[in-house]
Amino acid sequence: MNINIQANKSFKEVDQSTKRYIVMKGSAGSGKSTDTAQNYILRLLKDKGRNLLCVRKVDVTNRDSTFAELQGAIFRMFGEEYSKYWYINESAMKLRCKGNGNEVIFRGVKDDAQREKLKSVTFKRGKLTDVWIEEATELTQADFEIIDDRLRGLLPDGIFYQIRMTFNPVSASHWIKKQFFDRPDPDVMTHSSSYLNNRFIDEAYHRRMLRRKEVDPEGYRVYGLGEWGETAGLILHNYEIELVSQKFEDYDDISIGQDFGFNHANAIYIYGYKDGDIYVLKGLYGYEKDTTEWIAEADGNIPKNKVMWCDSAEPDRIKMWKKAGYRARSVHKEQNSVKAQIDWLKGRKIHIDPSCVNFIKEIEQWKWKFDDKRSEYLDEPVPFFDDAMASLRYGVEGWRKPKAHLNTSLKGGI
Numbered sequence: 001m002n003i004n005i006q007a008n009k010s011f012k013e014v015d016q017s018t019k020r021y022i023v024m025k026g027s028a029g030s031g032k033s034t035d036t037a038q039n040y041i042l043r044l045l046k047d048k049g050r051n052l053l054c055v056r057k058v059d060v061t062n063r064d065s066t067f068a069e070l071q072g073a074i075f076r077m078f079g080e081e082y083s084k085y086w087y088i089n090e091s092a093m094k095l096r097c098k099g100n101g102n103e104v105i106f107r108g109v110k111d112d113a114q115r116e117k118l119k120s121v122t123f124k125r126g127k128l129t130d131v132w133i134e135e136a137t138e139l140t141q142a143d144f145e146i147i148d149d150r151l152r153g154l155l156p157d158g159i160f161y162q163i164r165m166t167f168n169p170v171s172a173s174h175w176i177k178k179q180f181f182d183r184p185d186p187d188v189m190t191h192s193s194s195y196l197n198n199r200f201i202d203e204a205y206h207r208r209m210l211r212r213k214e215v216d217p218e219g220y221r222v223y224g225l226g227e228w229g230e231t232a233g234l235i236l237h238n239y240e241i242e243l244v245s246q247k248f249e250d251y252d253d254i255s256i257g258q259d260f261g262f263n264h265a266n267a268i269y270i271y272g273y274k275d276g277d278i279y280v281l282k283g284l285y286g287y288e289k290d291t292t293e294w295i296a297e298a299d300g301n302i303p304k305n306k307v308m309w310c311d312s313a314e315p316d317r318i319k320m321w322k323k324a325g326y327r328a329r330s331v332h333k334e335q336n337s338v339k340a341q342i343d344w345l346k347g348r349k350i351h352i353d354p355s356c357v358n359f360i361k362e363i364e365q366w367k368w369k370f371d372d373k374r375s376e377y378l379d380e381p382v383p384f385f386d387d388a389m390a391s392l393r394y395g396v397e398g399w400r401k402p403k404a405h406l407n408t409s410l411k412g413g414i
Helices: 009-016 032-046 059-085 112-118 141-148 175-181 203-215 217-223 291-298 315-323 337-346 357-365 387-395
Strands: 021-026 052-056 086-089 094-097 103-108 130-134 162-167 188-193 239-241 253-259 266-274 277-286 307-310 327-330 350-352 368-371 376-381
Touching (some): 009 188, 112 141, 203 217, 266 387, 277 291, 350 357
16 A cells, blocks of 8 residues: 655644644744544554544534545555545545445534534444544634543554644633643643744745735734734634524525635625614625635525625626526725724624634734834724724625615515
8 A cells, every 4th residue: 555645744643643632833834734634544443443533613614624635645646546545525524444344424513403413423333533623723612522522442452542733823811721731730731823833835825924924913823823812903803603593584684795706805795784783694704715716606505686795896696696697786885994894793792603714814914004113003994804894894785884785574575
């Protein structure tokens, strides 16, 4: 059996550790997820009786993260002969090592029903021994405790329990920092990494990070260097992450906001408005797709009978959405309109469904620009990693300026 292994020396110690908790913070592009996937494939191949559970806050987001990483690792490591060693069920998101029966399954902890499913996880051969929690900052401490409790009981010699957590460190006040980084624990190994440690990163990505360093020094420290973020300068604090009703009839009005993108994210979110509060229901978010692809993805996910507020700088794209049957219209931009939109948002409570993971990532790090010379924050947001926030600003336009909004949908719309 010939296996192609792409080793990154900065992860050697964590890959060899048998401690119960491996807690890995790192910047985007640090290679922590790629290394984790490769390490698990090797471990499952070698140790009979091991089984892996992959967890995200929302179960379906595993498909484009943990499942994709593990599948990619199998393809890289085994090449065209991968099917001799691994069974891959893409529709059900399951992996099984053919040589020993070790399995990989994928779950979420979005609500009580998903958390309850974790309590009944079983395998045909062996026990649950390993857990990979990707984007671990999405989870609450209560979510983590439920998962941790699943790893118990005697194991055969040579087999050990282990939870590996991978994430970008957003807030220095996060429970993960307090529990694992701020106090010593013999069962814990913490690890920090950045894109600078990843020998597989291309030059274009290095240039992108250097641009962010210039435009958004504080964001660069988190997403470039993998350091803990600070709460100073955050634009919005008036939000809660909680389950949000997906029934349009539960709201006074429904609106859609879209920020167009390609190299930066294209963000489309559905918003509800009730009793002065804003609700973020669900959305679409991604990179490097043209408008035709986004329209296809929106079909069945984004309603056509609600107003879709869009960036006025892209009239051709707005026309394409209109032609596809959506009620797309441009947001009229005026002097200081961004500041006015933010001021309006600050006066409302924002409720965000946990499924909106990219929206949450953005709002948790959306900051004002900082003037180093004057040592003060400016009334201007950092123009980086703010696409979902632009969608939010656009999406509330009809409520902020009701005269500009044709009332389409009190209790259900037209």
